[in-house]
Structure formats: C-alpha cells, structure tokens
Amino acid sequence: MPANLDRRPVIAGLGMTELGQVYGRSAASFAAEAVRLAVADAGCTLGDVDGLLTSNGSSGGVGLGLQRDLDLHDLKLLSEMHGYGSTAGAMVQVASMAVQAGMAEMVACVFADAPLRPGRSAGDVYSGPRAGTGRAERRIPTGWGGLLAATGVSGANTLYALAARRHMLRYGTTTEDFGAIAVAQRAWAATNPLAQMREPLTLADHQASRWIVEPFHLLDCCLVSNGGIAVIVTSEARARSLAQPPVHVLGWAQSHPGRLFDRDENFGLVTGAAQSGPAALGMAGVTLAEVDVAELYDCYTYTVLVSLEDYGFCEKGEGGAFVSGGALGPDGKLKCNTGGGQLSSYYMWGMTPLSEAVIQVRGQGGARQADPHDVVLVSGNGGILDHHATLVLGTGPP
Amino acid sequence: MTVGLVGRDATTAAFFDGAAAGQFLIRRCSPAGHASRPQVRQCSTCGSTELRWVPASGGARLVSWAVVPGRRGGEDDAPGPSIVVVVGELDEGPWWWSQIVGADPGSLAEGQRLRIGFEGAEGGEVVPVFEVA
Numbered sequence: 219m220p221a222n223l224d225r226r227p228v229i230a231g232l233g234m235t236e237l238g239q240v241y242g243r244s245a246a247s248f249a250a251e252a253v254r255l256a257v258a259d260a261g262c263t264l265g266d267v268d269g270l271l272t273s274n275g276s277s278g279g280v281g282l283g284l285q286r287d288l289d290l291h292d293l294k295l296l297s298e299m300h301g302y303g304s305t306a307g308a309m310v311q312v313a314s315m316a317v318q319a320g321m322a323e324m325v326a327c328v329f330a331d332a333p334l335r336p337g338r339s340a341g342d343v344y345s346g347p348r349a350g351t352g353r354a355e356r357r358i359p360t361g362w363g364g365l366l367a368a369t370g371v372s373g374a375n376t377l378y379a380l381a382a383r384r385h386m387l388r389y390g391t392t393t394e395d396f397g398a399i400a401v402a403q404r405a406w407a408a409t410n411p412l413a414q415m416r417e418p419l420t421l422a423d424h425q426a427s428r429w430i431v432e433p434f435h436l437l438d439c440c441l442v443s444n445g446g447i448a449v450i451v452t453s454e455a456r457a458r459s460l461a462q463p464p465v466h467v468l469g470w471a472q473s474h475p476g477r478l479f480d481r482d483e484n485f486g487l488v489t490g491a492a493q494s495g496p497a498a499l500g501m502a503g504v505t506l507a508e509v510d511v512a513e514l515y516d517c518y519t520y521t522v523l524v525s526l527e528d529y530g531f532c533e534k535g536e537g538g539a540f541v542s543g544g545a546l547g548p549d550g551k552l553k554c555n556t557g558g559g560q561l562s563s564y565y566m567w568g569m570t571p572l573s574e575a576v577i578q579v580r581g582q583g584g585a586r587q588a589d590p591h592d593v594v595l596v597s598g599n600g601g602i603l604d605h606h607a608t609l610v611l612g613t614g615p616p
Numbered sequence: 617m618t619v620g621l622v623g624r625d626a627t628t629a630a631f632f633d634g635a636a637a638g639q640f641l642i643r644r645c646s647p648a649g650h651a652s653r654p655q656v657r658q659c660s661t662c663g664s665t666e667l668r669w670v671p672a673s674g675g676a677r678l679v680s681w682a683v684v685p686g687r688r689g690g691e692d693d694a695p696g697p698s699i700v701v702v703v704g705e706l707d708e709g710p711w712w713w714s715q716i717v718g719a720d721p722g723s724l725a726e727g728q729r730l731r732i733g734f735e736g737a738e739g740g741e742v743v744p745v746f747e748v749a
C-alpha cells in the first residue's frame with residue numbers, strides 16, 4: 219500500500235460499446251467509442267484523461283493512434299500493451315501504479331476487437347491454418363510454427379483441448395464437469411441484458427453440441443464478439459468528485475510461467491493463477507474466504523475449472539467435483555462469472571471478467587447482482603496458459 | 617494427405633535434413649549434454665548456447681491428445697478426415713507436438729508408448745509424426 223492514501227487507485231469509469239455481431243466498424247472506432255463512454259460514465263471529460271493504455275484483439279488496429287482519434291493532448295502515459303487475455307488486468311495494474319506514483323491522474327485502459335465479418339464463421343477467426351487443406355495456393359509456411367501447423371498442431375482450440383485432456387487424464391475430470399460450467403454461466407447470462415446467449419441451456423444440450431476439438435464441445439468454447447470496452451483508473455482523491463461508486467484496486471499480480479515443455483511439465487494441470495492469485499490477495503490484505511465474487515477468464519469451460527483450483531476455491535484436481543456439485547450458477551455457493559462470461563455473454567478477452575467485476579463492485583448488476591460484493595477477484599489468462607493477471611477489486615480499502 | 621506443407625528456413629533447415637534422413641533431431645548442450653527441444657535457442661537446463669543437433673531415440677510416451685474433426689469444404693461439402701493431435705514426451709525428456717497416424721483415438725491411454733515416424737507431402741519438407749509403438 220502506498221504511503222499517500224489519496225493516491226490509492228480506483229476504477230472510476232466503465233465504457234462498453236454494443237457487443238457481438240456488430241458489423242461495419244473498425245476496432246479503432248470501437249476503442250474510441252469505449253473511451254468516450256467510460257469518460258462519460260465516470261462523469262469527466264476527455265480533457266481530464268492524461269494516460270492511455272491500449273490493447274488489441276485478433277483484428278489489430280488499436281494502438282497509439284487512438285490518442286489522435288480522441289484528440290488527447292499532453293498525455294503523461296501512453297503505451298500499447300499485449301499479454302493476450304491477461305492484458306486488461308495488466309493495463310489496470312500499470313495504470314494503478316502510474317496513479318499511485320503520481321505519474322498520471324486519469325488513465326484510460328481500452329481493448330477493442332472486430333474479428334467478425336458477415337459470412338465469416340466465428341470458428342474461422344481462431345482455429346488457425348489446418349493441415350491437409352491445400353485449397354487455394356498460398357505461400358508455404360516456414361519456421362517451427364509452420365512445422366507444427368503442418369501436422370495439425372495449431373489454433374487455440376486444439377492447444378487448449380490438449381491442456382484440458384491432460385487435466386482429465388490426471389484428475390478424472392469429465393466433459394460433464396465442463397458442461398456444468400457452461401450450464402451455470404448460461405443461467406447467469408439469462409439475467410444479463412448485455413449477454414449474447416440467454417436462452418436456457420441444459421447439460422444434455424452441452425453434450426449434444428458438436429465437437430470443436432474433442433474433448434471440447436461447441437458449448438465449451440467462448441463466443442467471438444466485435445466491440446470495445448474501456449475503464450478509467452484514477453486516484454481515490456480524484457474519484458471522490460466523480461459520478462460512480464469507486465471500485466478500489468486493492469491488489470494485483472501477474473504470472474508468466476515460461477514453460478520448458480520437458481519432463482515434469484505441468485501444462486494443463488496448473489496455471490499462472492496459482493502464483494498470481496495468492497500474490498494479489500496478499501497485496502490486497504484479504505483471504506480467499508473473503509472473496510465475494512470471482513470473475514474468471516473463460517475462453518473455455520476448462521479454463522474456469524483449472525483456475526478455480528489454482529486460486530484455491532477447491533483442491534487441485536477436485537475442480538470437476540466442485541463444479542458438478544452445483545458450486546457455480548446463480549444458486550451456487552460461489553458467485554462466479556456472474557454476467558455469463560465469455561461463454562455466454564460477450565468475448566472481450568480480459569475486459570469481459572473486468573467489466574462484470576466493476577459492475578458487481580458498484581452494485582449495478584440488477585437481477586444478477588451478487589450480495590455481498592465487497593471483494594471481487596478478476597482473473598485474466600492469455601496465450602495458451604502462458605500469461606496470467608489477477609486483480610482484487612473492492613468497494614473500499616480493507 | 618495427412619500432413620500439410622511446410623518449407624525450411626535458417627532455423628529449421630538442420631532439423632528437416634534430419635527428418636529427411638529418418639532422424640528426429642533434438643538439441644544437446646556441449647558443456648553437459650542436457651537434452652532440449654529442437655526449437656530452443658539455449659539449453660533448457662543450463663542456459664548454454666553451445667548446442668549440437670543429435671538424433672533422439674524416437675521413443676516417446678503419450679502425454680495428451682485431441683481429436684480435430686475434419687472440416688467441410690470439399691466440392692461436395694463433405695467433411696475431411698479427423699486427425700488426432702498428441703503431445704508426446706520423448707524418452708530424452710523434451711515434449712513434441714504432432715499428429716498421431718494410424719491410431720484409433722478411443723484406444724489411446726496416458727503414458728502409452730509411441731514412436732516417431734515421418735510423413736512427407738509433395739512440395740514440402742518431411743515432417744515427424746507419432747505412431748503407436
């Protein structure tokens with residue numbers, strides 16, 4: 219904790235564009251709109267913003283040029299950040315440190331993506347090149363990535379499926395366990411007006427959905443969305459004169475395992491959350507038992523399950539029993555992914571769990587509001603379990 | 617065709633020369649002889665940048681697998697064949713990722729013995745695949 223309490227970091231603004239199958243706009247346009255919305259939400263103006271952190275999704279196009287698009291003058295902090303799904307959390311961390319240090323007073327952190335186009339399937343966006351499909355003549359790929367892709371090893375779906383299978387083999391985790399997560403999150407999404415998928419979902423629906431890459435059914439996989447989300451990080455003192463209930467950034471940490479992929483490798487079994495979780499909770503001065511709501515990165519159902527174990531909500535290897543026993547969902551004992559997450563609500567990478575966490579801490583969740591909501595854990599996961607960022611947010615300092 | 621096309625570059629040329637000769641090459645550091653994955657730029661164990669290419673035994677054990685359904689998209693929109701992608705731990709320690717050929721995914725088990733085989737595609741380099749040992 220910094221010596222100067224007035225400079226403790228607070229999220230004071232949240233801006234969310236229309237999300238989902240929103241066509242005809244660039245990622246840069248979504249990013250600019252998200253920042254404008256976040257500033258308006260906070261009750262300040264673009265002229266108050268003196269820091270800007272940007273991050274891209276898969277479509278690119280969000281970068282330093284956003285300063286020009288928003289006519290931001292005399293910025294004291296400007297950078298493009300990249301850690302895949304961990305970036306949103308990492309941006310809030312850097313913004314928080316800049317505010318604490320007095321380097322900047324009001325930092326906008328934004329993510330936007332526009333991978334969807336009419337007529338292009340969501341699967342095509344993330345599945346990568348596929349071995350044996352030599353349709354149109356393309357340049358022959360090279361490098362180690364080209365070699366792996368030539369044998370079918372490419373795309374997030376396949377690599378995460380290999381991670382999930384390892385968990386299943388080691389701990390007896392089942393596809394029905396994964397399904398329990400999909401069902402629970404859909405139940406939350408049913409009460410979220412922002413969610414893309416709100417129709418009820420059963421375990422049978424999950425099991426009947428087609429294989430994307432076995433052991434993942436379609437309903438184990440996140441949506442793909444166009445849109446943008448921004449948050450405004452400022453100081454506790456500055457936040458007092460702003461419009462929204464302050465969301466205190468109480469603790470944070472990152473973990474980047476840097477796997478060797480050699481004997482005893484724990485790929486698929488343990489994620490960076492095992493290190494970033496306790497570190498962030500320690501900085502916040504709270505225990506896991508004091509966490510009221512968990513917003514966990516859910517590119518796949520499996521990612522939620524392994525993250526629950528790594529944060530310590532259940533023992534390592536017992537994630538399957540934990541989730542299939544009814545721990546999740548609106549009636550469960552752990553309020554987790556209360557907006558429906560990326561599986562059912564919207565896919566804005568790390569901004570999905572972060573945005574829902576801000577809504578929950580503020581108490582603005584409407585029909586899906588968790589109570590109590592004093593301490594909310596936010597987990598971001600990037601790459602193939604390569605990058606982890608944890609935030610602990612709360613209604614006030616402990 | 618089970619494997620796609622890949623071409624060589626400066627970092628992979630030696631590896632593909634080995635594959636063309638039926639050898640799966642890994643790296644060993646000169647100071648201590650530690651084994652590392654083919655992709656490394658320094659020894660995974662000691663950090664040495666003095667690395668030699670050496671043939672692996674070709675033996676491995678199965679760590680994980682995933683079944684990638686064949687995509688539709690042929691002239692009659694028929695799905696292509698499924699492929700089974702696996703992670704194998706070479707007997708020397710490093711992991712390798714490739715598809716397994718000639719195996720029924722329903723019969724696979726963690727720790728199962730595998731061996732490296734090789735497949736070539738017309739116009740591309742020979743690439744390593746896994747087979748059931």
Ligand SMILES: [Zn+2]
Binds near residue numbers: 647659662
């Ligand atoms: Zn060595």
